[in-house]
Amino acid sequence: MDETSPLVSPLQDSIDYNYCQSEATGPRTPGSVVRVSAGSPGRSRERQPLLVRDRGNSPRDPHRNEFPDDPEFREIVRKAEQAIEEEIFPEIICQGSSGSYFVKDSQGKVIGVFKPKNEEPYGQLNPKWTKWLQKLCCPCCFGRDCLVLNQGHLSEAGASLVDQKLQLNIVPQTKVVYLASDTFNYTAIDRVKSRGKRLALEKVPKVGQRFNRIGLPPKVGSFQLFVEGYEDADYWLKRFEAEPLPENTNRQLQLQFERLVVLDYIIRNTDRGNDNWLLKYDCPMDTERNWETDWVVVKEPIIRLAAIDNGLAFPIKHPDSWRAYPFYWAWLSQAKVPFSEEIRDLVLPKLTDPTFIKDLEEDLYQLFKKDPGFDRRQFHKQIAVMRGQILNLSQALKERKTPLQLVQMPPVIVETARAPQRANSESYTQSFQSRKPFFTWW
Numbered sequence: 001m002d003e004t005s006p007l008v009s010p011l012q013d014s015i016d017y018n019y020c021q022s023e024a025t026g027p028r029t030p031g032s033v034v035r036v037s038a039g040s041p042g043r044s045r046e047r048q049p050l051l052v053r054d055r056g057n058s059p060r061d062p063h064r065n066e067f068p069d070d071p072e073f074r075e076i077v078r079k080a081e082q083a084i085e086e087e088i089f090p091e092i093i094c095q096g097s098s099g100s101y102f103v104k105d106s107q108g109k110v111i112g113v114f115k116p117k118n119e120e121p122y123g124q125l126n127p128k129w130t131k132w133l134q135k136l137c138c139p140c141c142f143g144r145d146c147l148v149l150n151q152g153h154l155s156e157a158g159a160s161l162v163d164q165k166l167q168l169n170i171v172p173q174t175k176v177v178y179l180a181s182d183t184f185n186y187t188a189i190d191r192v193k194s195r196g197k198r199l200a201l202e203k204v205p206k207v208g209q210r211f212n213r214i215g216l217p218p219k220v221g222s223f224q225l226f227v228e229g230y231e232d233a234d235y236w237l238k239r240f241e242a243e244p245l246p247e248n249t250n251r252q253l254q255l256q257f258e259r260l261v262v263l264d265y266i267i268r269n270t271d272r273g274n275d276n277w278l279l280k281y282d283c284p285m286d287t288e289r290n291w292e293t294d295w296v297v298v299k300e301p302i303i304r305l306a307a308i309d310n311g312l313a314f315p316i317k318h319p320d321s322w323r324a325y326p327f328y329w330a331w332l333s334q335a336k337v338p339f340s341e342e343i344r345d346l347v348l349p350k351l352t353d354p355t356f357i358k359d360l361e362e363d364l365y366q367l368f369k370k371d372p373g374f375d376r377r378q379f380h381k382q383i384a385v386m387r388g389q390i391l392n393l394s395q396a397l398k399e400r401k402t403p404l405q406l407v408q409m410p411p412v413i414v415e416t417a418r419a420p421q422r423a424n425s426e427s428y429t430q431s432f433q434s435r436k437p438f439f440t441w442w
C-alpha cells in the first residue's frame, strides 16, 4: 500500500466514519450526486504539457503500456500499437458525443475501444460539435457538476476495477493506455511539430535523432476490450417484448441485469441509458440428436450482458434533483423483481467486509492518483458517495428489496474522519433525511 494513500490515516485503527445527510433533495428519483471548484489544486498540473524525457520505445518511457500482472491485456494493446505502426489506424465511432475510437489489429479486426482523455465529452479536443455548441450557448449547463471533469477515462477503468473485484464480469476489461494515431484529434500545433520533426529527421538525421519523440504525442485514455456479437439492450428488450424468452433464459437475463444494477449503483453511474449496455443473445437453431437413445437435445439459448460506456460515474456528490441522472433500467420490468439469492451470495459478503472495502478504495486511489489532475479532496468525496451507495445496497440486499426500491432509498454519503478519542474501533455516525443521527459499527 502506498504510504501517501489518503485513505489510510496514521491513526488507521481509529477512523471515524461520519455519515452525513446527502445534499440531494429528491430521494424518489432513481438514484441521486457536487461542483468541482475551478481552483482545485490538480488543475494547474493538469495544464502542464506532458514532458517526454525518453524515446517512444524505451523501457523508461512514461507512456509505455506495461501491465505486468495482465499479459493478455498487454498483448492486445501491443497488437493495437503494431497495427497503428502499420498505418491501420483507429476509427472514430460516429455515434456518440465525444472522441471514441474503434481500435483494430493488423488484420483490421476491431479489438478495442479507445477514449482519449482530451477528447472526452467535456475535453478541450472533443471532435464532436454538439458539446462545443453547448459550451458556447449554454455555459451554465456545460458539464455535470457532480462529476470531476475530464476523468472519464479513469471512470471507465474504475468501473472495470469494481466489476473485477466483485466478480460481476459484465464490464469488458478496461485500463488506462497511451496511444498516438493520425486519426485522433490533435491541435494544429501538434501536427505541425510532428511534421517538422519528421522532416528534420529525413533532411538532417543528426539533428532529428535528438528529438525525444518523432510522431504525434501519445494520448492517455481508456482502452476497453471490444466484445463481439452484442447489440444495444434497447434493441433486444424490444424484441423480447414481442417474442418472450424461454423461462430459463429469462432467468439468466434477470441475473445479469442484477449485476448491472449492483455495478451502476456502487459507481453511481450518471449515464446509464439502455443504449449504454449491450446484450448478446445466442439462440442455437440446431438441435443435437443422440442416435443411441434417439433423444433430441435442445440447446439452451445463452444471454450475456456487457456494461459499456462507464465514463460518467464516480461523482463527488449525489446529483441534484433537477438533474437527477436516473438509472434508466429502473423503469424496466426486471427492476421490479426482488434481488436473487445468487446476487446476494456473490456480493453481500464482500460489501459488508471492511477489509474488502478498504482494498477496493486503495485500488481506486492507485488508479486515480496517476492522473495529473488528481485532487485528494475530490477523491475523498467520490469515496464518500461510493460508501453511501454500498451501505444502501447492502441494506437493500439484506432486506431482499427490488432494484426499483433500491433507487428509491434516500441517498447517503459516508465521510471518513480521524477520531483519536475512539482508538481501536471503526465507527461512524449516519443521518438520513430525518437528520437524526444514530451510531453503528462497520
Ligand SMILES: Nc1ncnc2c1ncn2[C@@H]1O[C@H](COP(=O)(O)OP(=O)(O)OP(=O)(O)O)[C@@H](O)[C@H]1O
Pocket: 093, 095, 096, 097, 098, 099, 100, 113, 172, 224, 225, 226, 227, 228, 230, 275, 276, 308, 309, 310
Ligand atoms: N467494448 C465494446 N464492445 C463492443 N462495442 C462497443 C464497445 N464499446 C462501445 N461499443 C459500441 O460503440 C458505441 C459507442 O460507444 P460508447 O457509448 O461507449 O461511446 P460514446 O462516445 O461515449 O457514446 P455516447 O456519448 O453516445 O454515450 C456503442 O453503442 C456500441 O455499439
Ligand SMILES: [Mg+2]
Pocket: 096, 275, 276, 309
Ligand atoms: Mg454511449
